[in-house]
Amino acid sequence: MTAPKVLITGASSGIGAIYADRFARRGHGLVLVARDAARMEALGNRLHAETGVNIDILPADLGKEAGVASVEARLRDDADIGVLVNNAGLSVGGPFETQSQADLSNLVAVNVVAVQRLAHAVAPRFVAAGTGTIINVGSVVGLVPEFGQAVYGATKAFVLFLSQGLAHELGPKGVYVQAVLPAATATEIWSRAGADPAQIPPLMGVDALVDAALVGFDRREPVTIPHLHDAAQWDTYQAARVAMIPGFAQTVPAPRYRADLT
Template sequence: MTQSKSLGAALVTGASSGIGAVYADRLAARGYDLILAARDQGRLDNLAANLRTEHGVAVEVIRADLTDAADVARLEAKIAADPAVALVVNNAGAALMGGFIDNTPEKIDDLIALNVTAVTRLTHAATRAFVPRGRGTIVNVSSVVGIAHEYGAAVYGATKAFVTYLTQAVAHETAGSGVRLQAVLPGATRTEIWERSGRKLEDLDPARTMDVDELVDAALAGLDAGELITIPSLPDPADWAGYQAARAVLLPNISHAHPAERYGVRALTPA
């Protein structure tokens, strides 16, 4: 694609509404050219026209259903082939409400394809493209539900736990390469995701539900600050650091030659 300014292009998945549409706006305002992907071509075209007019950036629209392997492969190929792509925002996602036993196998498969497989494949494509260049940024939109299994959305939460873990693990593996990763963990945010998954926005506690513009502005401030994990609602970042510190206490003891004494298992091999 033709570049307007020097930042390169940002590929934003799920840009047709909600968090992704605001990312598209904010990144265009920063001077990124855009590649917008989602299923709803009409909405993407409208957004693209507005952003070209308002911000003078180049915008390409790619209609893609990210539950479809061929469409995911087209985006992977785009990331691999277009050296202008400097930022990938894996934002497209859906929720699956209701109890685990009420979720159908088909809905579970679709959710995992969208929230896990597509995010993994596009993160992989971006990492492969960016590491040899020594630069590039990957933003994965996860969720606080991924650290809160008590919230009662087993499959959705598990997909988001995956996204957060993937982001942390790839950031660890590529540390020092010049490539940046960030996982954004929104809490409840006023977007269409609620209606799409059968919940009414009006039923949410307004005191615990964030405006989508504020959410994205905070996420970008977190990115600018170099955060790997951004939880826009969290007042004190020391709370997250404490969570990580508690996890670090476990690490020296999570793999030994013999089970812990309390299991009463007789050692068969010497330690």
């Protein structure tokens, strides 16, 4: 069986470029998506020379309608694509009240809307085939409002929820959905967001991050958090959430909200 083709968004640098390298070395053809065509051409040429796999470049701005639509079309029409890596993303620096609405709208467009639309474009084909993989790159920031990146964190909370929800809905239909939640990793995302070098925390290497994420992928983990050493903490967090579910099925408000009881 030939390895399915992998479409990777945000493949021009950082985590996406390493995903491209690793999937090429595993024998997968690639479709690389980002805005910077020249960087993707250079990466594609190198990986083709080193691995022999076919690599297509699909330049697209995922913050713009035309860009998302072109990638949606490719995902719908190219039956060889069996893996979608929703990795493209950005953050916006500065405090909420000074961030520009244009920057925040673009953040939500790329980190949320494009992720949802690309998953939605490919899902019918994967469900019909009874197989396929969607990898969504979120962030631990989506678990930590205390980091003070409200909108970026909210986009990443969306990515985690979407991934868990799609795993629940599409998993029984043969589609594997993985959320990858990196913490601080050495990529361009920091400089692109204008981060003060003095404020940047210790960073994990991007090769180590992606290799760890692929260990989770090979194990078919639903959620992979390479920086988190104590996996029991995540399990406890999930168990506490799931334990609340029966508590939501009430028809009267909790006593603490009943004016007639106070």
